[in-house]
Amino acid sequence: MEIIRYPKREEWPDITSRPNLNYEYLHDIVKEIFIEVQKKGDRAVKRYTKHFDRIDLETPSINKEEIEQAKNELSEELISSIDTAYNNIKYFHESQISSSHKVDILPGVQCWQKDIPIEEIGLYIPGGNFPLFSSVLMLGIPAKIAGCKKVVLCTPPNEEGKINPALLYAAQKANIDNIYAVGGIQAIASMTFGTESIPKVNKIFGPGNQYVVAAKLYSTQFGTAIDMPAGPSELLIIADDTCKAEFIAADLLSQAEHGIDSQVMLVSWSEKIINEIIESVNKQLKTLDNKEVIERSLHHAKILLTLNKDEAIEIANFYAPEHLIIATEHDDYLADKVINAGSVFLGEYSPESAGDYASGTNHTLPTNGYAKSFSGLTVNSFCKQVSFQRISKQGLTSLASTITNLAKAEHLNAHVNSIRIRLKD
Amino acid sequence: MEIIRYPKREEWPDITSRPNLNYEYLHDIVKEIFIEVQKKGDRAVKRYTKHFDRIDLETPSINKEEIEQAKNELSEELISSIDTAYNNIKYFHESQISSSHKVDILPGVQCWQKDIPIEEIGLYIPGGNFPLFSSVLMLGIPAKIAGCKKVVLCTPPNEEGKINPALLYAAQKANIDNIYAVGGIQAIASMTFGTESIPKVNKIFGPGNQYVVAAKLYSTQFGTAIDMPAGPSELLIIADDTCKAEFIAADLLSQAEHGIDSQVMLVSWSEKIINEIIESVNKQLKTLDNKEVIERSLHHAKILLTLNKDEAIEIANFYAPEHLIIATEHDDYLADKVINAGSVFLGEYSPESAGDYASGTNHTLPTNGYAKSFSGLTVNSFCKQVSFQRISKQGLTSLASTITNLAKAEHLNAHVNSIRIRLKD
Numbered sequence: 001m002e003i004i005r006y007p008k009r010e011e012w013p014d015i016t017s018r019p020n021l022n023y024e025y026l027h028d029i030v031k032e033i034f035i036e037v038q039k040k041g042d043r044a045v046k047r048y049t050k051h052f053d054r055i056d057l058e059t060p061s062i063n064k065e066e067i068e069q070a071k072n073e074l075s076e077e078l079i080s081s082i083d084t085a086y087n088n089i090k091y092f093h094e095s096q097i098s099s100s101h102k103v104d105i106l107p108g109v110q111c112w113q114k115d116i117p118i119e120e121i122g123l124y125i126p127g128g129n130f131p132l133f134s135s136v137l138m139l140g141i142p143a144k145i146a147g148c149k150k151v152v153l154c155t156p157p158n159e160e161g162k163i164n165p166a167l168l169y170a171a172q173k174a175n176i177d178n179i180y181a182v183g184g185i186q187a188i189a190s191m192t193f194g195t196e197s198i199p200k201v202n203k204i205f206g207p208g209n210q211y212v213v214a215a216k217l218y219s220t221q222f223g224t225a226i227d228m229p230a231g232p233s234e235l236l237i238i239a240d241d242t243c244k245a246e247f248i249a250a251d252l253l254s255q256a257e258h259g260i261d262s263q264v265m266l267v268s269w270s271e272k273i274i275n276e277i278i279e280s281v282n283k284q285l286k287t288l289d290n291k292e293v294i295e296r297s298l299h300h301a302k303i304l305l306t307l308n309k310d311e312a313i314e315i316a317n318f319y320a321p322e323h324l325i326i327a328t329e330h331d332d333y334l335a336d337k338v339i340n341a342g343s344v345f346l347g348e349y350s351p352e353s354a355g356d357y358a359s360g361t362n363h364t365l366p367t368n369g370y371a372k373s374f375s376g377l378t379v380n381s382f383c384k385q386v387s388f389q390r391i392s393k394q395g396l397t398s399l400a401s402t403i404t405n406l407a408k409a410e411h412l413n414a415h416v417n418s419i420r421i422r423l424k425d
Numbered sequence: 426m427e428i429i430r431y432p433k434r435e436e437w438p439d440i441t442s443r444p445n446l447n448y449e450y451l452h453d454i455v456k457e458i459f460i461e462v463q464k465k466g467d468r469a470v471k472r473y474t475k476h477f478d479r480i481d482l483e484t485p486s487i488n489k490e491e492i493e494q495a496k497n498e499l500s501e502e503l504i505s506s507i508d509t510a511y512n513n514i515k516y517f518h519e520s521q522i523s524s525s526h527k528v529d530i531l532p533g534v535q536c537w538q539k540d541i542p543i544e545e546i547g548l549y550i551p552g553g554n555f556p557l558f559s560s561v562l563m564l565g566i567p568a569k570i571a572g573c574k575k576v577v578l579c580t581p582p583n584e585e586g587k588i589n590p591a592l593l594y595a596a597q598k599a600n601i602d603n604i605y606a607v608g609g610i611q612a613i614a615s616m617t618f619g620t621e622s623i624p625k626v627n628k629i630f631g632p633g634n635q636y637v638v639a640a641k642l643y644s645t646q647f648g649t650a651i652d653m654p655a656g657p658s659e660l661l662i663i664a665d666d667t668c669k670a671e672f673i674a675a676d677l678l679s680q681a682e683h684g685i686d687s688q689v690m691l692v693s694w695s696e697k698i699i700n701e702i703i704e705s706v707n708k709q710l711k712t713l714d715n716k717e718v719i720e721r722s723l724h725h726a727k728i729l730l731t732l733n734k735d736e737a738i739e740i741a742n743f744y745a746p747e748h749l750i751i752a753t754e755h756d757d758y759l760a761d762k763v764i765n766a767g768s769v770f771l772g773e774y775s776p777e778s779a780g781d782y783a784s785g786t787n788h789t790l791p792t793n794g795y796a797k798s799f800s801g802l803t804v805n806s807f808c809k810q811v812s813f814q815r816i817s818k819q820g821l822t823s824l825a826s827t828i829t830n831l832a833k834a835e836h837l838n839a840h841v842n843s844i845r846i847r848l849k850d
Contacts, residue, residue, distance in 0.1 A: 022646075081830035088824075092536050095528045103520045105785045111517050116764055118798050130836045166834055202798045221447075225798035250843040257839040284846070289838040335813065339541055343812045349821040349847055350814055353840040358827040360530045361812040373543050373627045373650035375810040385800040387768045387786040388760065389775055396774040399513075402783040405506035409591055411555045413714040414682040415778040418675040421709070422774055 001266075001278060001301045007315075015302060016319040018368050019261060021231050023214035030211070030218045033185040034192070041195035048186040053127075055161045060154075060190075061197050062163060062179040070168035078166060085358045086137055086173050092360030093142045096379040108395025115383040117147040118225075120199060122191035123176070124206035124216075127156035127183050131164035132207065133171075134356065138363050138377065139205050140174030146382035151176050152199060154191060156183020188215035192224050203227070205364070205377070227381060231368035232261040235352060236321035236341075238312045238334060239277065241270045243327040244348055249280035251325055251351050256297035257290045264301035265319065267312045274303055313337045320371035323352050340372045397423060426691075426703060426726045432740075440727060441744040443793050444686060446656050448639035455636070455643045458610040459617065466620035473611040478552075480586045485579075485615075486622050487588060487604040495593035503591060510783045511562055511598050517785030518567045521804040533820025540808040542572040543650075545624060547616035548601070549631035549641075552581035552608055556589035557632065558596075559781065563788050563802065564630050565599030571807035576601050577624060579616060581608020613640035617649050628652070630789070630802070652806060656793030659688040660777060661746035661766075663737045663759060664702065666695045668752040669773055674705035676750055676776050681722035682715045689726035690744065692737045699728055738762045745796035748777050765797045822848060 007015055023030075036044040042060070050056045071079060102112040123139045125132055136153065143151045153176050155163055163181055171179055180198050182190060194200030203225040204216055216226045235255035239248050248266070255264050268274050281298070288294060306312045313334050316324055320340035328334060331346045338344055342365030343355055355361045365376040375381075391399070400419050407415035432440055448455075461469040467485070475481045496504060527537040548564045550557055561578065568576045578601050580588055588606055596604055605623050607615060619625030628650040629641055641651045660680035664673050673691070680689050693699050710719060731737045738759050741749055745765035753759060756771045763769055767790030768780055780786045790801035800806075816824070825844050832840035 077826075077830050078834055081827040081834075084827040085831060088530050088534075088827075091530055092528055095526070096538065098523055101520070103517055103785070105513050105516055109513075109779075109784055111785045113521065113803070119764060132835065134831055134835065223794050223797075225795070247843075247847055250839070250846045254837070254839040254843040257837055284842065288842060289836075294839060338811065339544060340809075341811055344814070346813065346815040347817075349818050350816040351821075351843040351847065353828050353832060353843050354534075354816055354821065354824055355812075355814060356828075356840065357831045358824050359534055359814050359816060360528070360536045361814055366809075369648050370650070371809065371811075372648075373809065375808075376812060378538070378810055380805070380810070383800075384765075384791075384796065384798065385803055385805070386763065386766055386796075387780075387801060388771065389769070389780060389784050389786055390771040391775040391779055391784060392772075393774050396776075396779065399779055399783050401502075402506045402509040402513075403778050403781075405502050406510060406559055406782045407778060409503055409506075410557065410559065411714075412679070412682055414675070414679040414719060415781065417709065417713060418672075418679040418776040418778050421671055421675045422776065 001298055001303050003303045005305045007304055012318050021368060023210060026211060026214040030185050030214050034189045037186055037189035038193045042197050045182055045186050045190055045195055049182060052184055053156050055157055055159060057161050057181060059197055060180040060182040062181055067168050067172050070165035073165040074169055082170055082173060088358055088360040089137050089141050093145050093379050106395060106398050108392035111389045113385050113387050116386050117383050118202050120150045120201040121148045121382060122201035122204045123153040124187055124204060124208055124212060125153060125155040126208050131167045133167040135207060136167055136170040137174055140176050142377060142379045143382045144175050146379050148382055152178045154180045154182050154187035157181035185211050185215040188212060188219055192219040192222050228366055228370060228374050232263055233258040234263040234322040234367055236265040236316050236319055237325040238316060238328060239268050239273055240328040241273050242329040245273060245276035246280045247348055248327055249277050249284055252281055253284055253294055254353055256294040260293055260296040262297040266303045267306060267315055269306045269308050269312060271305055274305060309334060320369050322365045322367045342366050342371045342376045426723055426728050428728045430730045431732060432729055437743050443656060446793060448635060451636060451639040455610055455639050459614045462611055462614035463618045467622050470607055470611050470615055470620055474607060477609055478581050480582055480584060482586050482606060484622055485605040485607040487606055492593050492597050495590035498590040499594055507595055507598060513783055513785040514562050514566050518570050518804055531820060531823050533817035536814045538810050538812050541811050542808050543627050545575045545626040546573045546807060547626035547629040548578040549612055549633055549637060550578060550580040551633050556592045558592040560632060561592055561595040562599055565601050567802060567804045568807045569600050571804050573807055577603045579605045579607050579612035582606035610636050610640040613637060613644055617644040617647050653791055653795055653799050657686040657688055658683040659747040659792055661690040661741050661744055662750040663741060663753060664693045664698055665753040666698050667754040670698060670701035671705045672773055673752055674702050674709055677706055678709055678719055679778055681719040685718055685721040687722040691728045692731060692740055694731050694733050694737060696730055699730060734759060745794050747790045747792045767791050767796045767801045
């Protein structure tokens with residue numbers, strides 16, 4: 001972990017720069033698979049699953065019995081934990097349902113907005129040894145609260161052609177309509193075009209490796225919407241003398257565990273606490289399972305010593321981290337100054353792990369600086385806001401001169417005509 | 426206008442297909458201008474303005490006096506119309522401000538969301554003979570209601586290096602911070618990288634020709650967000666026997682006037698009213714100024730005769746029009762069934778022109794089928810929703826087993842550690 005003492009403002013861009021995410025080198029393979037899936041549907045999916053996942057599946061569809069039996073393979077403990085996480089995430093996301101009301105602009109001019117769910121949603125969940133069933137909840141719950149008509153999930157099969165039972169149970173719990181054992185570029189292509197088995201969807205959500213991200217970006221060319229372009233996970237912690245060094249050290253370590261490209265940053269105006277945290281990181285590291293991943297990730301972690309707390313939050317806003325932990329005295333003062341962050345954790349008992357799994361907030365958050373302009377997932381991400389208006393003859397009469405004057409100035413004569421013809425008598 | 430009688434469902438994709446919007450052929454010119462602007466800043470902007478707009482400008486910045494004097498060049502009538510439109514648009518968009526409340530998930534586990542404005546916003550307004558000052562209001566008003574810190578506007582200069590005074594007045598009215606006389610790809614590149622005069626922004630909004638759209642799409646590679654990819658404007662009208670044929674004809678004509686590539690569609694289950702509308706279109710067309718544009722656009726317009734009103738709204742949802750006019754008896758029945766549309770106009774005195782200019786709703790709406798997954802612009806489009814959480818020791822104790830069980834199942838041991846270390850005593 002590199003310590004940077006009192007970085008000058010002109011050094012900030014360099015210090016906060018991210019790994020360059022350019023997927024152009026994957027263009028050819030993505031394009032090839034998209035063309036094949038569009039042309040040959042299930043047959044192409046079967047071939048790519050055989051090639052990439054080394055399993056020859058008759059059909060990508062997971063049948064109902066397999067989903068229902070998944071629960072039997074899980075411990076009572078895990079079932080009950082998934083159920084609790086489900087309840088908390090559902091409870092928080094239900095609070096995001098917005099109510100709409102009609103606005104009387106003028107007598108006879110009524111305008112309003114309505115949240116309408118996006119009809120067909122595709123969720124992608126990566127495979128591998130560590131099944132991200134928590135992401136199934138984070139994606140599936142808000143989709144169902146929004147009221148999406150069809151929610152399908154694609155995830156790669158393991159070498160026996162199976163899906164991890166915890167993932168199946170989470171999907172069943174979240175009421176996901178259909179599950180398909182298909183991964184990678186071919187999964188995104190299937191949801192973009194539709195195959196005999198897998199439906200075409202309007203919007204694709206979910207994490208994935210560089211192949212999946214490149215495929216999601218490519219799918220937007222065919223009218224598919226995507227949640228957001230995702231990069232490596234990020235955590236920035238602002239800590240002062242009042243924090244418990246071992247708690248902050250544990251948070252830095254747990255962020256580093258996400259992968260060797262995880263972004264870890266600590267900002268403080270106390271050199272004393274920085275040294276205590278580093279010491280605690282080194283001590284705790286020895287006891288952890290994923291030591292090698294953590295060490296590689298911490299290798300490019302950064303510790304910034306700032307002049308004061310205002311400069312600390314300024315750097316945080318400049319970086320725009322996915323996760324921001326504020327572990328300081330008077331944390332409300334800094335919380336009020338947050339401009340760019342995906343999710344903010346306040347106080348010493350709010351570790352990132354809580355938001356990753358169980359407190360209720362969504363863990364699908366903007367990375368790579370996108371927190372400057374993107375939100376994490378909410379129920380809104382699964383809806384469109386459609387505007388409506390109803391105008392009476394009296395209302396149109398009141399608006400008429402405004403509309404016709406503006407239309408005339410924009411040289412749109414037929415627009416003027418559409419008003420005049422209605423009010424000619 | 427082609428009449429298609431009782432189209433079969435398998436014909437719908439073909440009937441509702443849009444012009445293919447592929448901007449790959451512009452890739453080289455966009456890339457070249459981006460590289461030049463990134464390297465040479467204002468010098469490159471000056472050169473491209475001279476080349477494309479045929480004017481050699483000392484600086485792209487429009488000074489305060491020019492903006493303040495713009496009002497003097499406008500008629501009282503136009504000023505008052507811009508002011509009225511401003512008030513109505515502001516009033517409707519203020520109703521979109523959402524309130525947030527803290528949610529107690531469990532005792533000691535509090536989560537909430539906060540709408541935080543995107544800091545720096547860039548607006549693009551096309552030039553040409555018909556200045557779209559209405560778009561200045563539609564973009565600038567919600568940006569300022571959201572509370573964006575800096576809102577800048579780029580628009581190409583005319584041959585004297587000037588900006589249309591109505592556009593300048595609308596920008597001043599909307600409190601836009603800075604205005605620059607720069608258009609096309611070089612404007613988007615300037616707002617993507619920043620130059621000596623023009624600031625880098627976080628998100629770019631606004632309409633434009635194919636060069637501008639291609640440049641906006643390209644700018645997303647550099648971390649810039651954009652409102653949405655825009656295609657030609659669209660209107661679908663559902664009408665029955667109870668509508669006034671001449672009103673509907675006027676609406677079809679005003680939509681056709683937007684440009685030769687405008688998409689115009691009429692859907693009805695009454696052959697009688699279809700014939701009356703066509704007759705009225707032909708009659709009114711003779712009296713209009715932009716006759717040539719309208720005729721070219723109507724050439725590819727489509728009229729669909731459906732079995733009944735349910736099939737009519739199904740086709741409308743399948744097409745997902747930018748604008749949807751419902752001019753039928755019991756229009757509430759059909760309004761309730763709207764799934765995919767940008768903005769919906771109900772009743773015989775609600776022409777699209779009202780929403781284009783003055784009723785209060787936003788006219789920046791999803792085209793090209795994007796209404797299936799995108800909203801039109803709202804105050805939300807200028808904000809991010811950031812989640813916050815504060816957990817007490819008691820709260821974390823309640824969540825502990827859920828978090829640790831799930832983290833263990835995902836093999837994330839350092840996550841388990843971040844909980845245990847906090848609760849070890």
